[in-house]
Amino acid sequence: MRPLPFTLRQLQYAIAVANTGGFRRAAEECHVAQPSLSAQVLELERALGVPLFERSSRSVRATSAGQRLLERARALLVDADDLAQTSRNLSDPLAGELRVGVIPTIAPYALGTFGRELSNALPKLRVLWTEDKTASLVSSLDRGELDAAVVALEAELGSLATAPIGVDRFVLAGPKTHPLFARRAKRIPFSAIHDQPIHLLDEGHCFRAQANDVCAKACAREASFRATSIPTLVRVTLGSGGLTLLPELALAIENRDDALAIRRFERPEPFRTLGLVYRSSSPFEAALQKVARLLRRALAAVSSGESA
Numbered sequence: 389m390r391p392l393p394f395t396l397r398q399l400q401y402a403i404a405v406a407n408t409g410g411f412r413r414a415a416e417e418c419h420v421a422q423p424s425l426s427a428q429v430l431e432l433e434r435a436l437g438v439p440l441f442e443r444s445s446r447s448v449r450a451t452s453a454g455q456r457l458l459e460r461a462r463a464l465l466v467d468a469d470d471l472a473q474t475s476r477n478l479s480d481p482l483a484g485e486l487r488v489g490v491i492p493t494i495a496p497y498a499l500g501t502f503g504r505e506l507s508n509a510l511p512k513l514r515v516l517w518t519e520d521k522t523a524s525l526v527s528s529l530d531r532g533e534l535d536a537a538v539v540a541l542e543a544e545l546g547s548l549a550t551a552p553i554g555v556d557r558f559v560l561a562g563p564k565t566h567p568l569f570a571r572r573a574k575r576i577p578f579s580a581i582h583d584q585p586i587h588l589l590d591e592g593h594c595f596r597a598q599a600n601d602v603c604a605k606a607c608a609r610e611a612s613f614r615a616t617s618i619p620t621l622v623r624v625t626l627g628s629g630g631l632t633l634l635p636e637l638a639l640a641i642e643n644r645d646d647a648l649a650i651r652r653f654e655r656p657e658p659f660r661t662l663g664l665v666y667r668s669s670s671p672f673e674a675a676l677q678k679v680a681r682l683l684r685r686a687l688a689a690v691s692s693g694e695s696a
Contacts, residue, residue, distance in 0.1 A: 393435035394435045398429065398431065400465060401425050401428050401429050402429050402461060403458060405429060406450050409447060439451050441454055469532050470669060471671075473671045474671035480512065481674055482510050482675050483513060484512075484513070485516055486513055486515050486536070487516045487534045487536075488534065488536045488538065489519070489536070489537035489539075490502075490518070490537065490538040491519070491522055491538070492521065493595045493635060493637075493638070494538055496619075497640070498538075498637060498690045501686045501689055501690050502683055502687075506683075510678075521594070522539050522540070526544075529548060529665070529667060530546070535672050536664050536666040536670075536676050538662065538683065540598065540663075542594070542598055542660055543597070545665055548668065549668040552663040553687050554662050554684055554691065556660050556691075557635075557659045558598070558602060558658040559639070560581065560632075560633060560650070561648045561649065561650050562629075562630060562632065563629055563649065564647075564649040568631070568651075569651065574651065574652065575651065575652050575653060576653055578654070581603075581606045581608045581631065582608065583607060584609065586632060587614075587615065588600060588603070588610055588621075599633040602633060603633075605658075618634065618642060619642065621634070622634070622642045634650075635660065
């Protein structure tokens with residue numbers, strides 16, 4: 389086997405330059421002197437035989453060849469990090485740090501309970517949580533910046549491995565003065581929202597796509613305003629006198645003042661499946677399966693109101 393003409397450290401430096409757009413900022417991020425970082429990147433370019441960056445007095449940008457090679461370098465560094473983590477996990481897979489993402493339509497309603505459950509059951513494990521939309525979390529997982537994420541499994545997740553942790557049903561919500569809530573029935577048919585304007589979240593939220601599917605099935609219309617968060621969605625719905633769809637998980641917080649009228653749909657009820665996702669090659673797999681079981685128990689507590 390031929391020795392490699394470059395080091396992983398050189399690849400890390402080059403990736404830092406690509407991410408930050410400059411050698412000075414990359415050096416600060418890597419905690420190294422700028423001349424040293426610049427020299428290592430130049431040595432890497434010589435070893436590879438192609439320039440990775442186009443340099444000017446104003447900016448640094450990757451060349452077309454650099455973009456292709458840096459993409460391969462990122463994948464290589466993810467594998468190298470997995471290798472290092474595997475060695476650490478051999479001594480104790482449930483100790484150290486675990487970087488976990490969570491989507492905004494779950495985080496405010498379950499994260500506190502998730503954190504307590506994991507802390508109590510796995511005291512040696514430090515979980516670092518990051519809130520973001522599904523597409524960003526999937527990208528972060530692919531780049532090795534996260535170890536796992538809690539998302540809705542109906543979203544586009546690529547080749548990620550999945551571990552379901554629970555089901556979250558969708559409910560119809562609106563002000564109590566809305567004519568639809570004059571019915572005493574606890575459940576409402578899909579036909580009741582036919583041609584009704586429904587407030588939804590903005591693009592990028594997987595919950596929007598799932599709620600939009602419900603609206604399409606019922607031939608409902610989307611209202612003109614799109615909210616950036618569930619709290620805004622609730623406030624706009626109440627203020628406009630309109631209707632919206634909410635995940636049942638959010639009701640304990642978003643309807644704590646009992647301002648909303650809530651109706652569940654007739655069966656089969658619309659729902660989303662919540663789960664833990666991670667790279668199929670992850671060295672954390674055994675630990676993540678245990679984490680998923682604990683999150684399943686925590687989610688059941690949130691759904692039943694026990695966490696309050």
